[in-house]
Amino acid sequence: MNTLSQLKQLEAESIHIFRDAVSQAQNPILLYSIGKDSSVLVRLAQKAFYPGRLPFKLLHIDSTWKFREMIAFRDRFCTEQGLDLIVHSNEQGRADGVNPFDYGSRKYTDLMKTQALLQALKAGKYDLAFGGARRDEEKSRAKERVFSFRDKHQQWDPKSQRPELWNIYNARVNPEESVRVFPLSNWTETDIWQYIRIERIPIVPLYFAAPRPVVERDGQWIMVDDDRMRLHPGEHPVEKVVRFRTLGCYPLTGAVESTATTIEEIVAETLQVRVSERSTRVIDHDGDSSMEQKKREGYF
Amino acid sequence: MSTTDTFLNEHENKHLLRFITCGSVDDGKSTLIGRLLYDSKLIYEDQLSSLQDASEKNGTTGVGEIDYALLLDGLKAEREQGITIDVAYRYFSTPQRKFIIADTPGHEQYTRNMATGASTANLAVILIDARYGVVTQTRRHAFIASLLGIKHLLVAVNKMDIGGYNEETYLTIRQAFSDFAETLDIPDVRFVPISALKGTNVVSRSPDLTPWYTGPALLELLETVDVSQDINTRDFRFPVQVVIRPHLNFRGFAGTVVSGKIKPGERIRVLPSNTTSVVKRIVTADGDLAEAAAPQAVALELADEVDISSGDMIVHDNNLPRVKDRFEAVVIWMSETPLRAGAQYVLRHAGRFVKARVEALLYAIDVNSMQQSAASELSLNNIGRVVVETTQPLFFDPYSENHATGSVVFVDPISNVTAGAAMVTDNVFVDAGAPRVVGDADTLLRDHVERREFHWETGWVSAKDRLVRNRHVGKTVIVTGTSAQAVQTFGKELEQRLFKLNLNSYYLGFSSLSRGLASDVQDNRSERDAQIQRLGELARILTDAGLIFITALPAADAYTIERLRGLNQPNELLVVALGESTKHVVPDAVTIDETLAVERRVDSVLGVLADQRVIPDYCI
Numbered sequence: 001m002n003t004l005s006q007l008k009q010l011e012a013e014s015i016h017i018f019r020d021a022v023s024q025a026q027n028p029i030l031l032y033s034i035g036k037d038s039s040v041l042v043r044l045a046q047k048a049f050y051p052g053r054l055p056f057k058l059l060h061i062d063s064t065w066k067f068r069e070m071i072a073f074r075d076r077f078c079t080e081q082g083l084d085l086i087v088h089s090n091e092q093g094r095a096d097g098v099n100p101f102d103y104g105s106r107k108y109t110d111l112m113k114t115q116a117l118l119q120a121l122k123a124g125k126y127d128l129a130f131g132g133a134r135r136d137e138e139k140s141r142a143k144e145r146v147f148s149f150r151d152k153h154q155q156w157d158p159k160s161q162r163p164e165l166w167n168i169y170n171a172r173v174n175p176e177e178s179v180r181v182f183p184l185s186n187w188t189e190t191d192i193w194q195y196i197r198i199e200r201i202p203i204v205p206l207y208f209a210a211p212r213p214v215v216e217r218d219g220q221w222i223m224v225d226d227d228r229m230r231l232h233p234g235e236h237p238v239e240k241v242v243r244f245r246t247l248g249c250y251p252l253t254g255a256v257e258s259t260a261t262t263i264e265e266i267v268a269e270t271l272q273v274r275v276s277e278r279s280t281r282v283i284d285h286d287g288d289s290s291m292e293q294k295k296r297e298g299y300f
Numbered sequence: 301m302s303t304t305d306t307f308l309n310e311h312e313n314k315h316l317l318r319f320i321t322c323g324s325v326d327d328g329k330s331t332l333i334g335r336l337l338y339d340s341k342l343i344y345e346d347q348l349s350s351l352q353d354a355s356e357k358n359g360t361t362g363v364g365e366i367d368y369a370l371l372l373d374g375l376k377a378e379r380e381q382g383i384t385i386d387v388a389y390r391y392f393s394t395p396q397r398k399f400i401i402a403d404t405p406g407h408e409q410y411t412r413n414m415a416t417g418a419s420t421a422n423l424a425v426i427l428i429d430a431r432y433g434v435v436t437q438t439r440r441h442a443f444i445a446s447l448l449g450i451k452h453l454l455v456a457v458n459k460m461d462i463g464g465y466n467e468e469t470y471l472t473i474r475q476a477f478s479d480f481a482e483t484l485d486i487p488d489v490r491f492v493p494i495s496a497l498k499g500t501n502v503v504s505r506s507p508d509l510t511p512w513y514t515g516p517a518l519l520e521l522l523e524t525v526d527v528s529q530d531i532n533t534r535d536f537r538f539p540v541q542v543v544i545r546p547h548l549n550f551r552g553f554a555g556t557v558v559s560g561k562i563k564p565g566e567r568i569r570v571l572p573s574n575t576t577s578v579v580k581r582i583v584t585a586d587g588d589l590a591e592a593a594a595p596q597a598v599a600l601e602l603a604d605e606v607d608i609s610s611g612d613m614i615v616h617d618n619n620l621p622r623v624k625d626r627f628e629a630v631v632i633w634m635s636e637t638p639l640r641a642g643a644q645y646v647l648r649h650a651g652r653f654v655k656a657r658v659e660a661l662l663y664a665i666d667v668n669s670m671q672q673s674a675a676s677e678l679s680l681n682n683i684g685r686v687v688v689e690t691t692q693p694l695f696f697d698p699y700s701e702n703h704a705t706g707s708v709v710f711v712d713p714i715s716n717v718t719a720g721a722a723m724v725t726d727n728v729f730v731d732a733g734a735p736r737v738v739g740d741a742d743t744l745l746r747d748h749v750e751r752r753e754f755h756w757e758t759g760w761v762s763a764k765d766r767l768v769r770n771r772h773v774g775k776t777v778i779v780t781g782t783s784a785q786a787v788q789t790f791g792k793e794l795e796q797r798l799f800k801l802n803l804n805s806y807y808l809g810f811s812s813l814s815r816g817l818a819s820d821v822q823d824n825r826s827e828r829d830a831q832i833q834r835l836g837e838l839a840r841i842l843t844d845a846g847l848i849f850i851t852a853l854p855a856a857d858a859y860t861i862e863r864l865r866g867l868n869q870p871n872e873l874l875v876v877a878l879g880e881s882t883k884h885v886v887p888d889a890v891t892i893d894e895t896l897a898v899e900r901r902v903d904s905v906l907g908v909l910a911d912q913r914v915i916p917d918y919c920i
Contacts, residue, residue, distance in 0.1 A: 003528065004596065006316040006398045015597035016556045019541035020651065023610045048554070048597070050585035052546040135389050142388040142403075158386070162718040163412055163634050165419035167556075168648050168709045172716040186400060188391045194308045264304040 220254030781878030836867025
């Protein structure tokens with residue numbers, strides 16, 4: 001009988017997806033972004049293979065401009081949970097001093113995130129990569145498959161995606177091709193928060209409101225996370241009580257003014273404010289359809 | 301508890317309804333979904349503001365009105381074309397339920413997408429434009445919904461506002477659809493008159509506009525339809541996905557209970573090994589369970605040490621699925637490369653891949669008229685009924701009884717694309733020892749060879765291994781000509797020369813065959829055919845064994861040679877004709893001048909074998 005609560009159904013579906021993918025893959029990897037969705041993704045993977053260990057490693061693409069608290073959380077989380085973590089950065093980009101200020105968000109994201117990811121996937125010869133994307137995040141993701149096919153250049157082509165029927169997934173690929181698998185496809189923002197709450201899943205403290213040094217730029221509050229932050233003439237960091245709805249590279253991630261220090265308060269705020277979560281990501285505003293463009297290029 | 305606590309806990313414990321929306325172009329489907337999302341207060345404000353920009357660019361509604369449809373079209377290409385071309389999933393909830401909408405296009409060529417969306421749906425909302433009534437597309441959508449086993453249909457008669465909410469219009473359409481729906485296998489069909497644009501009867505009833513309609517609003521129906529009976533609770537089926545072995549003392553078989561339920565202590569059987577055991581524990585990360593039911597994901601620990609691997613299926617000992625390597629199914633084709641009888645695929649079924657071959661395409665089904673007709677192939681978006689044969693038995697139930705074990709996906713073995721989706725049927729034509737589709741001799745032979753090759757089981761020594769050791773590959777050589785004595789002598793000569801070169805050759809005289817392997821053939825009329833068949837099968841085996849197999853067939857006709865050629869597939873024959881007079885019978889035979897000395901004649905055949913890379917050059 002169909003009496004499982006919807007959250008239990010989502011959990012069971014995600015576990016099914018993890019196990020199915022592992023049964024089909026030769027060399028799987030989990031793309032770990034440190035954010036709250038990644039934390040949920042890891043918890044579901046642990047449940048899928050309990051009482052065994054995860055049959056894959058975690059890969060974090062370090063753009064070199066992440067919030068310091070994110071990196072500290074990542075290292076603590078992976079140690080506590082006994083996870084095998086691989087960290088990869090675009091070393092050429094780092095040597096060239098690529099940064100979001102001189103290169104602009106689009107070019108910087110391509111070099112330090114998209115290219116770095118492609119390098120790491122190629123080097124690891126992974127035929128399957130788990131990711132934490134959800135369909136309700138952004139319009140172009142509503143049509144994303146759970147198992148999303150990538151050609152040998154790691155490119156996503158909306159026309160070459162495989163039909164997905166029932167819960168039957170097809171991860172067969174030829175050499176150098178791969179599949180990205182999204183076990184959280186059917187989870188919504190509210191589902192994620194409630195799951196974090198009832199499962200007591202650790203998340204980066206930046207999600208909760210605290211006094212932080214910020215400057216106002218293009219209508220967003222940008223945190224001055226370290227002394228690499230370049231201030232425009234007339235900009236002076238001020239301390240504001242803010243939190244982050246999503247986490248990325250600190251110069252490109254806007255904070256919202258908030259006093260929410262618990263999940264309940266965050267959800268209460270979300271219900272009232274009703275500003276969809278990705279709107280604080282600067283990269284989504286590069287132009288209409290920008291996320292779709294980045295996906296085609298290989299961005300996660 | 302704070303209101304947020306309550307909100308979150310209620311959200312967690314809601315039940316889920318997955319539904320699909322289908323309609324023709326311009327019947328307001330996107331507007332309806334947009335309205336459901338909007339009115340359930342899940343359209344966030346920034347999406348709304350970018351929507352207002354987009355409405356000015358591409359919108360088809362009047363100035364100042366929001367074009368809800370633009371909320372939904374995700375991909376740039378289709379936004380420009382103004383049509384949705386794929387399945388999009390949307391999420392919304394009300395205090396009663398959480399909903400997942402599979403939004404699929406109404407366009408003719410996209411049967412594939414609707415089937416995809418319908419495969420996971422409990423319910424289908426079918427939109428009918430009140431101005432046009434039941435049209436071809438309406439029937440098609442209802443047919444596909446019934447094909448995919450959807451048990452609940454919600455027919456929304458839309459654009460009621462245009463005709464001034466005319467009750468007659470609604471009743472006429474309702475009657476027309478009901479008449480048609482009697483031919484479908486959908487137990488629960490309901491109707492609601494709406495205007496998606498104006499919001500009439502969408503979220504709440506609009507008695508002032510449709511006083512004659514006393515039923516619930518569309519959203520109320522979605523919130524209350526009972527889908528708890530849709531899942532198979534009777535037959536326990538557990539495809540094992542992963543074996544979890546953290547240490548020597550624990551072996552957990554992890555998978556999803558796809559139907560039925562299981563308790564510790566119950567006796568189970570494992571397929572295909574047919575071993576039995578008892579469930580010791582039902583293990584999850586949140587503690588052991590006293591019972592697991594579909595669709596829970598768990599790990600089973602058994603009382604005995606049983607060898608089980610990924611792809612096996614655990615079932616109750618007293619409730620078995622069908623175990624068969626031949627079955628019938630209705631298939632929806634989804635690939636640009638058409639399905640044809642004889643073609644090979646890989647099937648994905650219940651968590652494993654199995655090699656398969658389409659034995660016969662029984663008929664195609666017209667998606668608009670539901671008429672059956674003979675067909676030689678199924679192209680993209682075609683539907684048909686097929687007989688499928690697999691190299692290993694599948695463990696299945698008919699789709700009508702169990703969606704989880706009755707559903708199959710066809711995968712192209714070369715490109716790996718998902719090529720089709722199939723539902724295993726109940727009444728099994730193949731069980732009745734049904735007559736095969738009778739064809740001419742050529743077709744029957746080709747069919748026989750395809751099937752033989754499909755089931756051909758090889759050992760661990762590959763053709764390449766044999767080549768490395770033998771220094772040559774296998775080959776069948778047929779010697780023919782007018783003089784029986786001449787062809788026999790030549791065949792024996794060729795055998796001996798090859799043997800002296802340290803190559804593995806064997807000569808078989810035809811009388812050895814007719815008195816031995818083919819001695820059981822009694823019927824005179826088919827005697828020759830039967831003998832040739834045995835010779836051809838033997839040639840296939842000996843070629844595979846790496847032998848150069850030589851036989852003499854004096855005065856062989858073109859028919860005989862063609863049959864041998866067919867039977868010897870996938871290997872090619874070498875036909876040697878002694879003398880010009882035989883040449884016209886077998887045009888591509890290697891012709892040997894009869895007047896040459898025997899040694900020279902053999903030399904020329906060795907030359908041909910070297911050219912064909914059967915034997916190494918240095919032998920001659």
